[in-house]
Amino acid sequence: MIIIGEKINGAIPSTAKAIAAKDAEYIKNLAIAQAEAGADFIDVCASVDDDIELETMKWLIDIVQEVTDVPIAVDSPNVYTCIESMKYCNKPGLFNSVSLEGDKVDVAFKAIADTKWECVALLNSDKGIPKTAKDRLDVFADLMVKVKEYNIDPSRMHIDPLIEMLCTSEDGITMVTEVIRGIKAQYPTIHVTGAVSNISFNLPARRIANQAFAVLAMSAGMDSFILDPLNKDMMGMLFATEAMMGEDEYCMEYIGAFREGIFVK
Amino acid sequence: MSKIEEVKVLVETGKSKKVAAAVQEALDAGDKAQDILDAMIASMGVVGDKFSSGEIFVPEMLIAAKAMSKGVEVLKPVMAGDVSNSLGTCIIGTVAGDLHDIGKNLVTMMIESAGFDMIDLGVDVPAERFVEAVKENDNVVLVACSGLLTTTMPALKEAVQTVKAALPDMKVLVGGAPVTQAYADEIGADGYATDAGSAAVKAKELTA
Numbered sequence: 001m002i003i004i005g006e007k008i009n010g011a012i013p014s015t016a017k018a019i020a021a022k023d024a025e026y027i028k029n030l031a032i033a034q035a036e037a038g039a040d041f042i043d044v045c046a047s048v049d050d051d052i053e054l055e056t057m058k059w060l061i062d063i064v065q066e067v068t069d070v071p072i073a074v075d076s077p078n079v080y081t082c083i084e085s086m087k088y089c090n091k092p093g094l095f096n097s098v099s100l101e102g103d104k105v106d107v108a109f110k111a112i113a114d115t116k117w118e119c120v121a122l123l124n125s126d127k128g129i130p131k132t133a134k135d136r137l138d139v140f141a142d143l144m145v146k147v148k149e150y151n152i153d154p155s156r157m158h159i160d161p162l163i164e165m166l167c168t169s170e171d172g173i174t175m176v177t178e179v180i181r182g183i184k185a186q187y188p189t190i191h192v193t194g195a196v197s198n199i200s201f202n203l204p205a206r207r208i209a210n211q212a213f214a215v216l217a218m219s220a221g222m223d224s225f226i227l228d229p230l231n232k233d234m235m236g237m238l239f240a241t242e243a244m245m246g247e248d249e250y251c252m253e254y255i256g257a258f259r260e261g262i263f264v265k
Numbered sequence: 266m267s268k269i270e271e272v273k274v275l276v277e278t279g280k281s282k283k284v285a286a287a288v289q290e291a292l293d294a295g296d297k298a299q300d301i302l303d304a305m306i307a308s309m310g311v312v313g314d315k316f317s318s319g320e321i322f323v324p325e326m327l328i329a330a331k332a333m334s335k336g337v338e339v340l341k342p343v344m345a346g347d348v349s350n351s352l353g354t355c356i357i358g359t360v361a362g363d364l365h366d367i368g369k370n371l372v373t374m375m376i377e378s379a380g381f382d383m384i385d386l387g388v389d390v391p392a393e394r395f396v397e398a399v400k401e402n403d404n405v406v407l408v409a410c411s412g413l414l415t416t417t418m419p420a421l422k423e424a425v426q427t428v429k430a431a432l433p434d435m436k437v438l439v440g441g442a443p444v445t446q447a448y449a450d451e452i453g454a455d456g457y458a459t460d461a462g463s464a465a466v467k468a469k470e471l472t473a
Contacts, residue, residue: 250325251324252324255322
């Protein structure tokens with residue numbers, strides 16, 4: 001189970017404010033809190049104008065690395081920003097993200113091929129977001145051709161099947177769980193990831209919907225989660241679900257996380 | 266850290282893959298098998314106490330006991346023929362009409378870890394079977410009966426009283442979710458324990 005802490009993201013208003021005000025203390029605290037909460041990667045996404053994106057990424061990454069050894073997820077819709085940001089990182093982290101749009105995948109894979117960096121890949125393409133499970137799995141097949149071409153071990157890949165809001169879905173999460181199962185059936189060591197809270201856009205009491213999604217997605221094979229690790233209810237739910245799935249011998253992970261205060265308030 | 270201290274830590278933390286090697290190293294370093302065994306028994310005492318106090322959980326007790334048994338396997342050939350190291354034999358079983366065995370198995374492990382030889386009669390054990398087992402085995406010093414259901418509490422009573430009628434000097438220990446000290450006293454048991462850790466402590470106390 002891999003936790004990607006999502007809090008240092010300029011798309012979150014409070015973080016955006018801290019970035020605009022160059023409030024290093026605020027960013028530092030977000031990094032420390034997420035590291036202590038058990039994040040395996042700390043996502044860093046500037047979400048600022050293009051002309052200052054790279055310098056903002058460097059500023060954020062430097063601050064995070066000042067206070068924790070947890071690897072960074074360099075996060076930008078612009079693969080060149082991700083590639084440049086890799087250079088600011090003290091150790092290999094997570095490239096977030098690529099897709100089959102344009103030449104993104106070639107540019108990104110060339111940059112990470114001979115490194116230990118892991119990589120998030122989204123299942124959209126030049127044609128947009130595929131509507132059916134079959135179409136998404138077709139995009140996945142095309143993506144894996146590239147993964148193979150660049151000799152990247154599947155275990156370094158985190159496939160994001162694209163989690164869309166539940167409230168306008170006609171079949172709940174059936175389509176996305178079908179995609180997750182299809183991916184894992186073909187490549188058992190590959191990771192399936194996603195931004196968990198996407199599921200609950202435009203719903204009240206989002207945290208409840210998020211938890212239900214996490215449990216079901218995990219049972220389908222999702223094992224990497226982009227979320228707020230400070231959400232103790234969610235973290236507890238993930239550890240409990242992992243144990244229920246028989247992936248936690250003697251519940252030692254669950255007990256260990258409990259003892260570290262990961263999910264006890 | 267001495268080798269024996271290392272063994273203790275490995276047992277307490279349930280590192281069953283490393284215990285056997287550490288026990289062998291302790292033997293090689295000149296530690297006596299009996300001392301190593303006593304050290305592991307002491308570790309399990311600590312584990313039992315921590316479990317009783319809620320500091321650790323069932324799986325952690327389970328893997329500690331597993332770790333200890335890995336260590337004991339290494340000691341067995343060295344100690345073979347030396348009966349003086351056993352605290353005696355304990356007969357254990359879940360009473361007639363009751364099929365619960367998880368709790369009983371934990372108690373078995375913990376009493377064994379305290380230094381007893383265990384004869385486990387399994388579940389749904391008729392009262393007379395406890396008496397037969399005492400007669401069939403050598404050096405039996407304790408009978409432990411478990412009952413997990415309110416409906417099988419009468420069977421617990423029957424088991425205790427059958428053993429006591431046939432073998433008045435035999436010590437009998439009882440336990441199980443619905444059992445209380447008061448009920449244990451009422452049916453004539455010598456001892457009662459609330460959990461696996463305290464069962465081991467009680468077993469030693471009753472047979473001392």
